[in-house]
Amino acid sequence: MEFGNTINMVEDLAYVGENLDTRREILAAIRRLPVDAKRFALDRCTFTSVGHDIVGMTLPGRIGVHSAERRSRNVWIIVVLDQELGEEFQTTIAHEIAHAWLGHDRCGELPDDCEEQAAKLAKSWGFTGHGADEEKARARDREATQ
Ligand SMILES: [Zn+2]
DSSP: OOOTTTOOHHHHOEEESSOHHHHHHHHHHHHTSOHHHHHHHHHHEEEEEOOSSOSOOOOOGGGGSOTTTOOOTTOEEEEEOOOOSSHHHHHHHHHHHHHHHTTOOTTSOOOTTHHHHHHHHHHHTTOOSGGGOHHHHHHHHHHHHO
16 A cells, blocks of 8 residues: 555644644654655654643553554654744654654663654655754763763
8 A cells, every 4th residue: 555645644643732833843843854754753753742831741641552553563653842843843743753763762771862864764754953953962872971
């Protein structure tokens, strides 16, 4: 099956939150991904943001379970801060999808260069800005391993 133009992205996106601008920006970022990463982001990632007027949010555990498989293996929850719309925000979203794509588990073992890997992948997908800047990412990796 060819997913390229047949994905109904608006319906397929799992976004748990109240900010429609953020939801739109997540969709815009996913639209720019290569087809396999696009499918991954829609199938395996649940996105959430806390919003502008609240500082906390309680979410049900089921958002970490695949809707069809009922399992949590290779399911990722991507939390973003509601930000100003634009390239920098879309790059942040792509950068976080890249972490998931690469299997970077914050609760498990992380490669020392995980930030650089994610930035590199986001850049290869055509994103620009902070989250796709390998140099800055390398510096963050160095700070984290000290
Ligand atoms: Zn990162």
